[in-house]
Amino acid sequence: MKKQNIVIIDYDAGNIQSVKYAFERLGITAIVSKDKEVIRNADKVIFPGVGEASWAMNSLKENDLIDLIPDLKQPVLGICLGMQLMCETTEEGNTKALGIFPVSVKRFTNEQKVPHMGWNQLDDLKGGLLNGIKPSDFTYFVHSYYVPVIEETIASCDYIVSFSAALQKDNFYACQFHPEKSGDVGVKILENFINL
Amino acid sequence: MDVKDGRTVKGVNFVDLRDAGDAVELAAYYAEQGADELVFLDITATHEKRKTLVELVQKVAKELNIPFTVGGGISTPEDVGVLLNAGADKVSINSAAVRNPQLISDLAKRFGSQCVVLAVDAKCVDGNWEVYLNGGRLSTGIDLFEWIVKAEQLGAGEILFTSMNHDGTKNGFANETLVKISEMVNIPVIASGGAGNMEHFADAFIEGKADAALAASVFHFKEIGIPELKKYLKTKNIPVRI
Numbered sequence: 001m002k003k004q005n006i007v008i009i010d011y012d013a014g015n016i017q018s019v020k021y022a023f024e025r026l027g028i029t030a031i032v033s034k035d036k037e038v039i040r041n042a043d044k045v046i047f048p049g050v051g052e053a054s055w056a057m058n059s060l061k062e063n064d065l066i067d068l069i070p071d072l073k074q075p076v077l078g079i080c081l082g083m084q085l086m087c088e089t090t091e092e093g094n095t096k097a098l099g100i101f102p103v104s105v106k107r108f109t110n111e112q113k114v115p116h117m118g119w120n121q122l123d124d125l126k127g128g129l130l131n132g133i134k135p136s137d138f139t140y141f142v143h144s145y146y147v148p149v150i151e152e153t154i155a156s157c158d159y160i161v162s163f164s165a166a167l168q169k170d171n172f173y174a175c176q177f178h179p180e181k182s183g184d185v186g187v188k189i190l191e192n193f194i195n196l
Numbered sequence: 197m198d199v200k201d202g203r204t205v206k207g208v209n210f211v212d213l214r215d216a217g218d219a220v221e222l223a224a225y226y227a228e229q230g231a232d233e234l235v236f237l238d239i240t241a242t243h244e245k246r247k248t249l250v251e252l253v254q255k256v257a258k259e260l261n262i263p264f265t266v267g268g269g270i271s272t273p274e275d276v277g278v279l280l281n282a283g284a285d286k287v288s289i290n291s292a293a294v295r296n297p298q299l300i301s302d303l304a305k306r307f308g309s310q311c312v313v314l315a316v317d318a319k320c321v322d323g324n325w326e327v328y329l330n331g332g333r334l335s336t337g338i339d340l341f342e343w344i345v346k347a348e349q350l351g352a353g354e355i356l357f358t359s360m361n362h363d364g365t366k367n368g369f370a371n372e373t374l375v376k377i378s379e380m381v382n383i384p385v386i387a388s389g390g391a392g393n394m395e396h397f398a399d400a401f402i403e404g405k406a407d408a409a410l411a412a413s414v415f416h417f418k419e420i421g422i423p424e425l426k427k428y429l430k431t432k433n434i435p436v437r438i
Contacts, residue, residue: 017283021258050280051308081308110382113407115310115353117384119232119437138437140263142285142310144353181263181285183227 004194006030007042009069011059013081015050015178022180022190034063044193045072047174049081053105053145054093056081070100075171075196077129083167083174084145092145100172103150108160115144116159120177123162126154129173130166131192137185139165139177147176197222197412199268200240202252204416220255226415227262229422232437234260235288235356235410237315238268239331246275250282257283265313265356271299273306280307288313288356291329294336294343297350304351309383314352316344318373319360325373332360340373341380348381355381356410358388366392366414374404386410394425398432 008019010032023030030046031038039045047069049056060066069076069086078086085097090105097105108114119138122130133155146163149156157165157176166175173193179186197204197219204219223234236256238249246269253266266279267288276287293299293314303312317328318340325340344355357377359370369387378385384407387400391411400409414420426436 015280015283015285017254017281018257018285021283022261024258025261050285050311052305055306113382113384115383117310117354118408142263144308144310178263178285181261183261186261 004028004043005041006044006046006194007039008032008046008048009039009065010034011056011063011065013049013051013056013059015080016048018178019046019048019079019180022186026187026190026194028194034065036064036068039065039068040072042074044074044196045076047076047078047082047086049079049083049085051081052093053081053084053090053097054095056085057095057097060085060098066098070098073171075173075193077193078172078174079180080143080176080178083176084143084147086167086172086174087147090145101147101150101152101167101169101174103147103152103164105145105147107145112160114160115142116146117142119182120157120159122155122157122165122177124153124156126168128154128168129175129189129192129196130155132188133185139175139179139182139185139189141165141177143176197234197416198237198239199249199252200238202248204412205239219252220259222416223256223264224259226422227260230426230438231262231415231422233262233408234264236264236266236268237288238266240268246278250278253279253282253284267313267315271296273299273302276303276307276311280311286311286313286354288315290315290317293347293352294327294329294338297346300347300350300352304353309351309353312352313354313356313386314344314347315356315358316340316347317358317360320370320373328360332363341376344377344381348383352383354384354386356386356388359390362390363388364413365390368392368396369400369404369406369409371399371404374400374406378405378407384408391420394420394428397425398429398434401429401434402432
């Protein structure tokens with residue numbers, strides 16, 4: 001495994017330990033930081049997030065990170081709420097987000113149970129971050145809001161609608177599922193990110 | 197896994213605790229066997245013991261790459277913050293939510309509904325399902341179905357329903373009640389209490405319309421293997437991750 005400086009953005013939005021531990025299992029000690037210089041100088045940046053969107057955006061604002069994230073040049077991986085905050089807006093709390101991906105995050109309709117919670121299979125896989133992942137592979141999802149399928153979608157998933165399970169635009173990568181909680185499939189995806 | 201001082205215990209009808217092993221080791225074993233999710237309930241959660249639970253959560257999170265829920269003695273958003281920061285994916289709340297329903301919406305607003313599991317222990321007495329606390333010892337007078345609907349409205353993200361009439365009996369889950377709950381709410385419902393054989397799991401999904409099924413002793417004492425169970429469920433056309 002490539003040794004590198006991976007920084008997890010700390011903005012008090014939960015689940016950061018799980019991501020840190022996932023890298024530890026791969027032999028990498030990720031740095032958890034809200035320091036702009038530390039984040040800017042990382043080889044790779046993880047933008048995690050569990051929680052409510054408007055609360056999380058407020059927290060990014062309080063930590064003065066709103067302008068920094070879209071401006072990063074190294075590979076950035078948004079996870080779950082992190083991915084949703086990389087979009088333009090989200091219906092959750094009618095929140096304006098970071099605007100990296102040109103799409104609005106929507107709430108699932110109640111045709112089936114919401115949140116979409118549990119293991120689901122990926123589809124329309126487009127390599128890169130998802131190299132070696134097969135459509136039969138399962139990843140773990142927990143979310144009530146979704147990113148519609150757009151040009152930047154590199155994997156989709158079906159639940160109520162077909163939605164973006166992963167996105168990529170330039171150096172920005174994102175996944176709706178939790179790679180750190182997706183067993184061996186998630187490990188492979190994190191390895192792919194490290195090897196980008 | 198019911199946890200006491202870092203070790204798992206499983207009661208028969210919530211009394212008579214039997215030691216079923218080291219929690220972290222068991223967690224890793226279950227993850228490898230193909231469990232989709234683990235639930236830790238700290239049954240002796242007192243203030244002095246909080247630290248032990250947080251340490252356990254940290255150890256489990258370090259070891260495990262599948263999701264897990266932690267419950268027991270959680271009564272404030274601060275408690276939840278500490279557990280999530282230690283690496284838990286979700287928390288389950290029970291008594292504190294019954295005493296202060298506002299806690300559900302506070303947690304949902306602060307951490308998101310997806311990590312708020314409402315655990316409900318209920319008992320059917322004379323045909324009426326009532327919510328019980330303290331491992332089935334304390335009657336609340338609250339109707340099970342009214343409570344679950346209210347909890348969903350307040351922002352619970354998932355219901356973990358344990359039938360005290362079925363728990364420990366190994367005669368199957370409370371399917372008639374499960375299906376009623378499952379059709380009443382639009383959040384996932386986890387069936388708990390009563391698993392004895394593989395058919396019981398299939399029944400919970402097909403008859404009970406549960407979104408997930410939880411069991412402890414049949415796994416702890418190796419009466420049912422998770423790989424065999426998942427293969428069996430697949431033959432019953434229940435979607436499972438294998």
